[in-house]
Amino acid sequence: MTTYIVLINWTDQGIRNVRDSAKRLDAAKKLLGDMGGSFQQFFLTLGDHDMVAVCDAPDDAVMARFGLSLGMAGNVRTKTLKAFPEAAYREIIGSLG
Known part of the structure; x- marks a missing residue:
């Protein structure tokens, strides 16, 4: 499995219906699960x-x-980052000439 960091922002539509957002999160978890993936962590955040x-x-x-x-x-609108775990990071850095 590959790890991804997903940065998420509500659209105007999403924030107007924010009370439904927990149900939408459950649906997103199911969707990703049906695709063979999973949510490892989820956070409501402040900032960008x-x-x-x-x-x-x-x-x-x-x-x-x-x-x-x-x-x-x-x-929502998303930005997805492919994440390399520490072991992969160390391998990549160690392979530098």
Whole structure:
């Protein structure tokens, strides 16, 4: 599995219907689960982003489909970052000449 950091902001539509956002989160968790991935952590945040999720997915294509599906619903906009765990970081840094 690959880890992804998802930065999430509500759209105007999403914030107007913010009371439904917990149900939408449950639906997003199910959607990603049906695609073979999972939410590892989820946070409501202050600052530039309204929410942050740490997700796992089998590959980039699954995560792209997931992000596009969320965007099509119109409640959130996402930015997805592929994350390298510490062991991979150390391997990459160690391979530098």
